[in-house]
Amino acid sequence: MFSRRWGFGWDSYSEVDLFTDRYDSSAETLSQAIRAAASEEPDADGSVPFGHLQGTVVGLRFYTGVVNQGEMVGLVRQPQNPYDRNAVMVSNIYGNQVGHIKRELAAAMAHVMDNNLAKVEGVVHSGTKNSFTMPVMLSFWGQEENKNAVMESMSRRGFKLNSGASKATGASQNSYTQGQGARAYSSKKGLTTALSAEELKNAFDNLFDGLMESKDGEKQAAESVGTPLMPHQKVALSWMCARENKSTLPPFWEKRGELYYNTLTCFSAKEIPEIIRGGILADDMGLGKTLTTIALILTNFHKGKPLPVEICKERSSPFKAKTQPDMASKLEGSSAGDEAAGSLCSDLPQVEVIDSEEVVVKSEKSTSKGKRKATKRQPSKGAEAPVLLEDLGFAAALGGSAADSATKKKKTGKKAAPTLSEESFIADSAEDLSARPTLIICPLSVISNWLDQFEQHVRADVKLNVYLYYGPERNRNKNFLSSQDVVITTYNVLSADFGNKSPLHAINWLRVVLDEGHVVRNPNAQISKAVLDLTAQRRWILSGTPIQNSVKDLWMLLAFLRLKPFDAKEWWNRVIQRPVTQGDRAGLQNLQTLVKCITLRRTKSSEKDGRPLVSLPEKTVSVEQVELSQTEREEYELARNEGRNTIGRYVAEGTVLRNYADVLAILMRLRQHCCHPDLLAKTSSDLGAAATPAELRERLIEKLRSVLASGSDEECSVCLESVRLPVITHCAHVYCRPCIAQVISSEQENARCPLCRTEIKANELVEFPQEKMEEEKCANPDKWRTSSKVQALMGNLLRLRCEDSSIKCLVISQFTRFLTILETPLREQGFSFVRLDGSMSQKKRTQVIQEFQSSAADGPSIMLLSLKAGGVGLNLTAASHVFLMDPAWNPATEEQCIDRCHRLGQTRRVVVTKFLVKDSVEETMVKIQKQKQELVDKAFGSTNTDKKTSRIDDIKALMEL
DNA sequence: ACCGCCGGGTGCC
DNA sequence: ACCGCCGGGTGCC
Numbered sequence: 001m002f003s004r005r006w007g008f009g010w011d012s013y014s015e016v017d018l019f020t021d022r023y024d025s026s027a028e029t030l031s032q033a034i035r036a037a038a039s040e041e042p043d044a045d046g047s048v049p050f051g052h053l054q055g056t057v058v059g060l061r062f063y064t065g066v067v068n069q070g071e072m073v074g075l076v077r078q079p080q081n082p083y084d085r086n087a088v089m090v091s092n093i094y095g096n097q098v099g100h101i102k103r104e105l106a107a108a109m110a111h112v113m114d115n116n117l118a119k120v121e122g123v124v125h126s127g128t129k130n131s132f133t134m135p136v137m138l139s140f141w142g143q144e145e146n147k148n149a150v151m152e153s154m155s156r157r158g159f160k161l162n163s164g165a166s167k168a169t170g171a172s173q174n175s176y177t178q179g180q181g182a183r184a185y186s187s188k189k190g191l192t193t194a195l196s197a198e199e200l201k202n203a204f205d206n207l208f209d210g211l212m213e214s215k216d217g218e219k220q221a222a223e224s225v226g227t228p229l230m231p232h233q234k235v236a237l238s239w240m241c242a243r244e245n246k247s248t249l250p251p252f253w254e255k256r257g258e259l260y261y262n263t264l265t266c267f268s269a270k271e272i273p274e275i276i277r278g279g280i281l282a283d284d285m286g287l288g289k290t291l292t293t294i295a296l297i298l299t300n301f302h303k304g305k306p307l308p309v310e311i312c313k314e315r316s317s318p319f320k321a322k323t324q325p326d327m328a329s330k331l332e333g334s335s336a337g338d339e340a341a342g343s344l345c346s347d348l349p350q351v352e353v354i355d356s357e358e359v360v361v362k363s364e365k366s367t368s369k370g371k372r373k374a375t376k377r378q379p380s381k382g383a384e385a386p387v388l389l390e391d392l393g394f395a396a397a398l399g400g401s402a403a404d405s406a407t408k409k410k411k412t413g414k415k416a417a418p419t420l421s422e423e424s425f426i427a428d429s430a431e432d433l434s435a436r437p438t439l440i441i442c443p444l445s446v447i448s449n450w451l452d453q454f455e456q457h458v459r460a461d462v463k464l465n466v467y468l469y470y471g472p473e474r475n476r477n478k479n480f481l482s483s484q485d486v487v488i489t490t491y492n493v494l495s496a497d498f499g500n501k502s503p504l505h506a507i508n509w510l511r512v513v514l515d516e517g518h519v520v521r522n523p524n525a526q527i528s529k530a531v532l533d534l535t536a537q538r539r540w541i542l543s544g545t546p547i548q549n550s551v552k553d554l555w556m557l558l559a560f561l562r563l564k565p566f567d568a569k570e571w572w573n574r575v576i577q578r579p580v581t582q583g584d585r586a587g588l589q590n591l592q593t594l595v596k597c598i599t600l601r602r603t604k605s606s607e608k609d610g611r612p613l614v615s616l617p618e619k620t621v622s623v624e625q626v627e628l629s630q631t632e633r634e635e636y637e638l639a640r641n642e643g644r645n646t647i648g649r650y651v652a653e654g655t656v657l658r659n660y661a662d663v664l665a666i667l668m669r670l671r672q673h674c675c676h677p678d679l680l681a682k683t684s685s686d687l688g689a690a691a692t693p694a695e696l697r698e699r700l701i702e703k704l705r706s707v708l709a710s711g712s713d714e715e716c717s718v719c720l721e722s723v724r725l726p727v728i729t730h731c732a733h734v735y736c737r738p739c740i741a742q743v744i745s746s747e748q749e750n751a752r753c754p755l756c757r758t759e760i761k762a763n764e765l766v767e768f769p770q771e772k773m774e775e776e777k778c779a780n781p782d783k784w785r786t787s788s789k790v791q792a793l794m795g796n797l798l799r800l801r802c803e804d805s806s807i808k809c810l811v812i813s814q815f816t817r818f819l820t821i822l823e824t825p826l827r828e829q830g831f832s833f834v835r836l837d838g839s840m841s842q843k844k845r846t847q848v849i850q851e852f853q854s855s856a857a858d859g860p861s862i863m864l865l866s867l868k869a870g871g872v873g874l875n876l877t878a879a880s881h882v883f884l885m886d887p888a889w890n891p892a893t894e895e896q897c898i899d900r901c902h903r904l905g906q907t908r909r910v911v912v913t914k915f916l917v918k919d920s921v922e923e924t925m926v927k928i929q930k931q932k933q934e935l936v937d938k939a940f941g942s943t944n945t946d947k948k949t950s951r952i953d954d955i956k957a958l959m960e961l
Numbered sequence: 962a963c964c965g966c967c968g969g970g971t972g973c974c
Numbered sequence: 975a976c977c978g979c980c981g982g983g984t985g986c987c
C-alpha cells in the first residue's frame with residue numbers, strides 16, 4: 001500500500017542536521033528552521049485558498065526522509081543553498097528532508113514565498129513510483145489581497161494555478177489540507193458542511209467539557225502520601241500514571257502491520273513515534289490538582305514504582321548519610337559496580353507496609369512479627385533500619401546520584417537493566433532512568449500553596465527533598481538541584497535564568513509540571529521559550545481553565561507536551577488551527593480528538609457513578625431569634641429614638657452624606673447594643689465643643705473607635721472599599737490614610753473633607769494610637785457582664801459539648817471586641833478556644849489554624865473568628881458548626897465565612913446558626929441583605945454615586961424612616 | 962530513470 | 975548530414 005524507500009537512516013527522525021552535512025552555513029536543525037520560518041508569518045486564520053498546482057520533488061535519493069501516499073509535506077525556502085538561491089526544500093512531518101522542488105518551479109515559488117505573498121503547502125498523493133522524483137500537489141494560501149499578485153507571478157514563470165476545482169467541493173479542499181487519510185476519515189463521518197460561527201464557538205467552549213473518561217480505574221497512592229485520596233483523585237492518579245508509564249500511541253497514530261501510521265498526516269514510520277508522557281490535568285479548582293500531582297510524584301517514580309523515600313523517625317538517619325552515596329559510587333564503577341548493585345538488590349531488606357500507620361522492615365532472614373515491632377522502635381539499628389519505603393534494589397539501580405555525567409547516566413541505566421523486570425525494560429529501552437527530580441513551575445502567588453500542600457499531604461515521617469528555587473540566594477548548583485525530589489520555582493525565575501547559564505535548563509528532569517499552565521500563552525514571550533526549552537521525560541500542565549480565548553492558546557500547551565507534529569507551528573496551523581477557524585468539521589473533530597487524548601477534566605458538577613464528584617455534606621442554616629432583656633431593650637429603644645431623630649433630621653436637611661460618619665456611628669451603636677452593651681463607646685459619642693486640643697484628640701479617637709468598632713466593614717468614602725489604615729479628620733469623618741492623603745496633596749491648601757467640605761489639613765489627621773489598641777485588648781475581666789446574645793451562644797455551645805464533645809465551632813463576629821468579650825464566659829466554662837482576627841501576623845494565623853485543624857484530643861474546640869479575617873483561602877474544615885453573632889451588610893461576606901468550613905474536606909454535616917435580635921436594626925439589615933441579593937443578579941457595575949445613594953436608602957430603611 | 966537530456970556515432974532501401 | 979536516428983552515459987538544489 002505504501003512504498004518505502006531507504007529503510008535505513010531512521011534511528012532518529014526528529015532532528016536531522018541538514019545544513020551542516022552538505023555545506024557549512026548554520027548549525028540550525030531543520031525543525032528549528034521550520035519553526036523560525038513559521039513564527040515570522042502571520043497567523044493562518046485569515047488565509048484563503050489561491051489554488052493548487054502539480055509539482056515535482058527531485059533529489060529523493062540524496063535524503064533519508066520518507067513520505068507515503070497521501071502524506072503532507074513541508075516546503076521550506078533555502079536561500080543559502082549554494083547551488084540555487086531559489087531552492088525550496090521538501091520535508092516530511094518530522095522535519096526530515098525528502099528532496100527539493102524542481103528548479104524552475106522553485107524559482108517561481110521562491111518569489112512568492114520570500115515576499116510573503118502566499119504560504120505553500122504540499123501533499124504527496126501518489127506516493128513514489130521510483131527513487132528519484134515524485135509528484136507533489138502544492139496548494140497556495142494567503143491573504144485575499146495577494147491572490148492576484150501570486151497568480152500572476154506564478155503564471156509569468158509558466159505555472160498556472162488551478163483554483164476552480166478546489167473550491168468546487170469542501171471535501172476535495174480538505175484533501176489538500178489534511179491528506180487522503182483524513183479525507184476518508186471525515187467523509188466517513190459525513191462531516192462535509194462547514195460549521196457556522198455559532199456552532200464553532202459552542203463546540204469550542206465545550207472543547208474541554210466531559211473529558212473525564214478514564215479507563216484506567218482508580219489507583220491507590222503510595223504509602224508516603226499521608227492524605228487519603230478521594231475517588232476522583234484516585235482516578236486522576238491512575239490516569240496520570242498510565243499516561244506516564246503506558247506506551248500508548250499518541251493521538252492519530254495506529255499500528256499497521258510493521259509500521260506506525262499517522263491517520264491525520266498519513267505519515268508512517270517503522271519506529272514507534274515518541275510517546276507523549278504527560279498531558280493536561282484540567283480539573284476545576286478545588287478538586288485537588290495539587291494533591292493529585294503530589295501523589296503522582298510519590299507514587300510513580302519509574303514504571304509504577306513509588307519514589308524511594310527515606311523514613312526518618314529520628315532526626316539523624318544513618319542510611320542517608322552513609323549508604324546512599326556509597327551505592328551511587330558503586331554504580332558509577334565498571335563491572336565491579338554491577339555486582340555490587342546486584343548484591344545490594346538481593347541482600348538489602350525489603351520494606352513492607354503493614355498498614356497505613358506502621359512501616360516496618362521485612363528481611364529475608366527474619367520476618368517474625370516481634371522482630372518487626374522491634375525494628376520499628378529502633379530504626380537506627382544497622383541494615384534493619386526502616387529507611388526506604390520501596391524496593392531498595394530498584395532504587396539503587398536507578399542511582400539518584402546527581403554527579404553522574406551524561407555518559408555515566410546512560411551507563412548506569414543500561415547496567416541497571418538486569419535488575420529491572422523484563423517487561424518494563426522492553427517497553428522502551430531509550431528511557432533515561434537516571435532522572436529523579438520533578439520541576440514544578442508556578443506563579444509566585446501559589447508557591448506557598450505548594451509548600452503547604454507538600455507539608456500537609458506527605459507523611460510527616462517521610463523525608464522528601466523539596467527545594468524552593470527562588471530568591472537571590474537560590475542554589476544554582478546543578479548537582480544539588482538534580483539530587484532533589486522536587487524543585488519548585490516560578491515562571492519569572494525560570495525565564496530570568498533562561499539564556500543565562502540556567503541550571504534548570506541543564507538538568508534532565510524526570511518530570512516538569514506547569515501549574516496554572518494557561519498563563520503561558522504567548523508563544524513569543526520569553527517565558528514560553530524558557531518553558532519549551534526544558535529537558536524532561538514527562539511533562540504535565542495543570543490548569544483549571546486551559547483555554548482562555550481561542551484555539552491559538554492550545555498551541556503552546558501542545559508544543560510544551562511535544563505532541564508532534566503540532567509542536568511546529570506550521571503543522572499546527574495547517575492541520576488544526578486553520579481548518580477549525582474556517583469552520584471545518586473534520587478539523588474541529590481532530591482538535592476534539594487531540595484534546596481528549598491528552599486531557600482529564602472534571603468540574604465541580606461532574607458526576608461519578610451517578611453521584612456528584614465532590615459531594616459536600618449537607619449544610620443547614622437557621623436563624624435563632626434573641627430576645628433582649630428588659631434593661632437591654634430599654635437602652636436600645638433609647639438609643640434608637642435618639643438616632644432616629646438625628647438621622648431623620650439629616651434626611652430632611654439632605655445632609656446625610658455630610659454627616660455620614662455620624663450616621664454610621666449611630667447605626668453602629670444600635671448594632672452594638674444588639675450584641676453587648678460593653679461594645680459601646682464608654683463616653684459620649686457626641687463631639688460637642690472640645691475645650692483643649694488634647695480633649696479634641698481624645699474625643700476623635702473615641703469616635704474613631706466607635707466607627708471602626710473593631711473590624712466592621714465600614715467603607716472609605718474615597719475608595720469605597722473597606723477602610724485601610726483608618727484616620728479620622730477633625731470633622732470626624734473616617735478614611736483610609738492613603739486615600740485622604742492623596743485628596744489633601746492634590747488640593748493643597750484648599751483641601752476639603754470629601755463628605756462635609758470642611759477644610760482639612762494633613763497634620764490634623766488622627767489615627768488610633770497603638771497604646772489604646774493594647775488597652776482595648778485587655779478589657780477588664782472584673783467588670784464583665786453578660787448579654788442576651790452571649791447567653792444564646794453559650795447555651796448552644798454547652799448543649800453541643802454535651803451532645804458530642806468532638807464537634808468544633810466557629811464563632812464569627814464583625815466586632816473583634818465582641819470576640820474579646822466572649823473569651824470570658826468561654827474560659828469560665830472551660831472551653832478550649834483559639835482566636836483569629838485581622839490584627840494577627842501571617843505567621844500567627846497559620847499557627848492558630850494549624851492548632852485548630854489538628855485532631856488532638858485536647859485541641860481547641862472553638863475558634864473566635866472576626867468576619868473579615870475569615871475571607872477567602874482559609875481552610876477550617878475541622879469546624880462543623882458556625883455561629884454568626886451579628887449580621888453583615890454584605891451577605892456574601894457571611895457566605896464566604898461559612899464556606900471556610902463547608903468546603904472540600906468537610907466530613908460532617910454543617911450547621912449554621914445566625915443570631916438575630918428580635919425587633920431590631922439587625923432584622924432590618926437582613927431584609928436589606930435579601931433585597932440586595934436579588935439586585936446583585938440584575939445590576940452589575942454601579943457607579944460610586946449609585947453606591948452612596950443606595951446606602952442612604954439602606955439607612956432610611958434601617959431607621960424606619 | 963521502464964524517463965528526459967546530452968552528445969558522439971553514424972547514415973538509402 | 976548545416977539533418978534524423980540510434981544507443982550509451984547520465985541524473986537535485
